Amino acid sequence: MRIASALLAATITVAEAVAAAPPLEPGVSRELARWRARHYADVRYALDVTVAAPVEKLAGSLEIRVRLRGKPVDIVLDWRPPDAGALSGVDVNGRAIAKPHVVREHLVIPARDLRSGENVIELRFESPIATAGTAVTLYRDREDGSEYVYSLFVPSDASTVFPCFDQPDLKARFALALEVPAAWEAVSNAPAAETTARGATKRVRFRETEPISTYLLAFAAGPFETLDEREDGVAPQPEARLWVRKSRLERARREAYEMFLLHRQALGFFTEYFGFPFPFPKHDLVLVPEFPYGGMEHAGATFLREESVLFPFQPSASDRLRRAQLLFHETSHQWFGNLVTMRWFDDLWLKEGFANFMAAKATEQLLPEHSAWNAFHQLKVAAYRTDATRGTTPIWQRLPNLSAAKSAYGNIVYSKAPGVLHQAEFYLGEDAFRRAVQAFVHTHAYGAADWNDLVRAFEAASGRKLGAWANAWVKRRGMPTVEAKWDVDGARRIKRFVLSQSDALRGDGLWPMRTELLVAGNGAAQTVPVVLNGRTATVPELVGQPAPRYVFANHGDHAYGRFLLDDTSRAAVIADLAGVPDPFLRALLADALWDEVRDARLAPLAYIDLALRQARSETDELTVASLVGRAHTAFRWYLSDAQRAAAAPRVEAALADGMANAPETGVRITYFRTFVGAATTEDARRTLKALLAGTREVPGVALSSRERFRVIERLLALGDPEAGALLTAQAQADPSDEGRRYAYAVAAARPEPEVKWRRFLAFLDDASLAESWVEESLAPFNTVEHEQWTLPFLETALEQLPHLRRTRKIFFVDHWLAAFLGGQRSQEAVTTTKRFLREARLDPDLRRKVLEHLDGLERTVRIRAAFAGPAPSEPRVSRRPMRRRSRRAKRPRT
Numbered sequence: 001m002r003i004a005s006a007l008l009a010a011t012i013t014v015a016e017a018v019a020a021a022p023p024l025e026p027g028v029s030r031e032l033a034r035w036r037a038r039h040y041a042d043v044r045y046a047l048d049v050t051v052a053a054p055v056e057k058l059a060g061s062l063e064i065r066v067r068l069r070g071k072p073v074d075i076v077l078d079w080r081p082p083d084a085g086a087l088s089g090v091d092v093n094g095r096a097i098a099k100p101h102v103v104r105e106h107l108v109i110p111a112r113d114l115r116s117g118e119n120v121i122e123l124r125f126e127s128p129i130a131t132a133g134t135a136v137t138l139y140r141d142r143e144d145g146s147e148y149v150y151s152l153f154v155p156s157d158a159s160t161v162f163p164c165f166d167q168p169d170l171k172a173r174f175a176l177a178l179e180v181p182a183a184w185e186a187v188s189n190a191p192a193a194e195t196t197a198r199g200a201t202k203r204v205r206f207r208e209t210e211p212i213s214t215y216l217l218a219f220a221a222g223p224f225e226t227l228d229e230r231e232d233g234v235a236p237q238p239e240a241r242l243w244v245r246k247s248r249l250e251r252a253r254r255e256a257y258e259m260f261l262l263h264r265q266a267l268g269f270f271t272e273y274f275g276f277p278f279p280f281p282k283h284d285l286v287l288v289p290e291f292p293y294g295g296m297e298h299a300g301a302t303f304l305r306e307e308s309v310l311f312p313f314q315p316s317a318s319d320r321l322r323r324a325q326l327l328f329h330e331t332s333h334q335w336f337g338n339l340v341t342m343r344w345f346d347d348l349w350l351k352e353g354f355a356n357f358m359a360a361k362a363t364e365q366l367l368p369e370h371s372a373w374n375a376f377h378q379l380k381v382a383a384y385r386t387d388a389t390r391g392t393t394p395i396w397q398r399l400p401n402l403s404a405a406k407s408a409y410g411n412i413v414y415s416k417a418p419g420v421l422h423q424a425e426f427y428l429g430e431d432a433f434r435r436a437v438q439a440f441v442h443t444h445a446y447g448a449a450d451w452n453d454l455v456r457a458f459e460a461a462s463g464r465k466l467g468a469w470a471n472a473w474v475k476r477r478g479m480p481t482v483e484a485k486w487d488v489d490g491a492r493r494i495k496r497f498v499l500s501q502s503d504a505l506r507g508d509g510l511w512p513m514r515t516e517l518l519v520a521g522n523g524a525a526q527t528v529p530v531v532l533n534g535r536t537a538t539v540p541e542l543v544g545q546p547a548p549r550y551v552f553a554n555h556g557d558h559a560y561g562r563f564l565l566d567d568t569s570r571a572a573v574i575a576d577l578a579g580v581p582d583p584f585l586r587a588l589l590a591d592a593l594w595d596e597v598r599d600a601r602l603a604p605l606a607y608i609d610l611a612l613r614q615a616r617s618e619t620d621e622l623t624v625a626s627l628v629g630r631a632h633t634a635f636r637w638y639l640s641d642a643q644r645a646a647a648a649p650r651v652e653a654a655l656a657d658g659m660a661n662a663p664e665t666g667v668r669i670t671y672f673r674t675f676v677g678a679a680t681t682e683d684a685r686r687t688l689k690a691l692l693a694g695t696r697e698v699p700g701v702a703l704s705s706r707e708r709f710r711v712i713e714r715l716l717a718l719g720d721p722e723a724g725a726l727l728t729a730q731a732q733a734d735p736s737d738e739g740r741r742y743a744y745a746v747a748a749a750r751p752e753p754e755v756k757w758r759r760f761l762a763f764l765d766d767a768s769l770a771e772s773w774v775e776e777s778l779a780p781f782n783t784v785e786h787e788q789w790t791l792p793f794l795e796t797a798l799e800q801l802p803h804l805r806r807t808r809k810i811f812f813v814d815h816w817l818a819a820f821l822g823g824q825r826s827q828e829a830v831t832t833t834k835r836f837l838r839e840a841r842l843d844p845d846l847r848r849k850v851l852e853h854l855d856g857l858e859r860t861v862r863i864r865a866a867f868a869g870p871a872p873s874e875p876r877v878s879r880r881p882m883r884r885r886s887r888r889a890k891r892p893r894t
């Protein structure tokens, strides 16, 4: 009886709640999404779309079928048309709606026009296609005059193209038909079912998809060529093809075998790991020129940035590894992301964390010649950089509206989340972890889930209560600082050994973890596993043992946090590093020393010398890249001008020696790239020009056009008198699409205020400038040696953030901030940014992004204050006139 009345009460509450949709606001609110997921079901879209030449718009008809679960309620579709978007011919259940009700980016069909059960809405729509700023992008191949279009809807841009329920958990079946010029090919999520010629055009009808989220719907069309892996007559499942624009067919042929092989191996690995077959009927790999990210895992049709696959330079081993991992990452998404989707973008980490963690696991098994966990560690380092800042977030990020979803993308989701999953596996054990993952995938196949579902699966598989563990790692921001302390007796034997943790952001956070201590004595080192669930843990196993030379508290890199070296250990690690036999441990220790530099406890000059010396004896390309990369950062950012001038000859000599004499080609490539970045002296400029002229070479390395442009960029930045002529010559030598883009980008490195001004105005105002061209230009524009010319743009660049978040693709704001703040070294830049944060009315997500990127600049200033002498050189800046002009720069667009 009590149960019955409780049920009745619940029913009444639901019945009352169905009366109306939540108040509508622009974008997709969490509340609206929840409400729709409760009331709508069985969504199907039939999209019939035409892309006609000249390519300016996409026009089509749409039929949406949606079942209302109970009494009729309003149907609220998301419709965020850009300027040229239009809607017409709206018809609901066969009845025309004369004046469609569009309110705050939603098309609302009132309940009175609807019925219980299935409803059918038909309409026609138009939306623009442009080279930048639209969800369907046009790419013009200037080499052969071809045009290509592709869609990119993540996170919620499908609703800028056609009305839809633009939330990840209202999965739908899509039946897409594309009418395109007759010479074009078209690819989408599902296999093509039928192609009909219609004179100058043709219509490609695709099969209906499995239930997928709107952000995973995609198509691309143009005079593509395809490569098929079935040349030997075997028909592997799922079918896979490589799509490439026709002017890159030959290049693609050279890479196709390795791509297909890795892809096929990855499919096998993931099918076995997840215990679930590939969830879609085929998997196309579509190479998209100037695609804004490495890849996007559209269900059954992964889009990959063409340059990430068809290298525009001679690749090093690490470049090949990165490409393989990109492919593994996107392929694993077909299960984690596409088959099981996060319910809301607050759980973005579920798919991105898993994709990067699974890419590491696949690498470990499929590419044993690479150090998978060294690469994984480098990934985690990016997360530590963010997690140490006041701009950091928990990996689960509160997201009231999808309008801020782009800000959820960043190091925490891509680098911390996989690190936490790695720790989860170590904490729970590999078997329990895998059983949980398989159960999670099976339970939520073709549906949506959130992190609580995953934690429940972990608990069921391990038989452990994980509430506190999950809350700390998923919902708390920041990370632990872990320190080891020990006391010794008169015979220098350990009396007591304690591992302790504190909150790196000086809060009171605690993170339950399992880690492995490395205790190095005068003889062999030993490892001791420790569970640290509270503030401290004692390690009784070590009592009575001789005092260690040094201790490192994250051997094997299973745990996540800051693992500090105490004073004794720091000195011993500096002395012993070269003699540590395990290459992965050497990499971890070198990294711990770099943290000491970043915390202003170790002089950057000391690190530069140590890193360059250590790099000579390393053979793992990743470790060499990390060592010389950090030496490069310390050299250009952390030294005073006087220190840099004094150190330059020996830094350049060490890098030049590596690029000439390192035994592995990939390592020589790594040295070469670093030498180009660090070149400062007249002598180094002569070397760069000799490399361009071919009178000097990097043995075994043919300089690509990409690299020649990089060399010229550095010469331009240094004000070399011959650089302008070299740029003109290289631009003439390489008239390809990429060559035009590089030429445009590197010209931003000219040390001339007028050039910077013109370029900055173009970033803001030139609507025809492709996003990839702007992105490519950001680093040369913000060359750190030009800080006196770029500082005046900083404030306006910051003021642009809300506009950039709205109009640019996902990672653009991060790249923009990294470039503009990363191009500064002065206290004045810190002051400008802090004043902006005080005065601007900025959304919290953007404020956090600024704080995140400001941290690196503040560290630079601190390190220079500590080690670069009493009066670090400050750029001389005339702010006033520049600010006036910057105001003009942000006039409203017409």
Ligand SMILES: [Zn+2]
Pocket (backbone or CB within 6 Å): 297, 329, 330, 333, 351, 352, 355
């Ligand atoms: Zn991903």
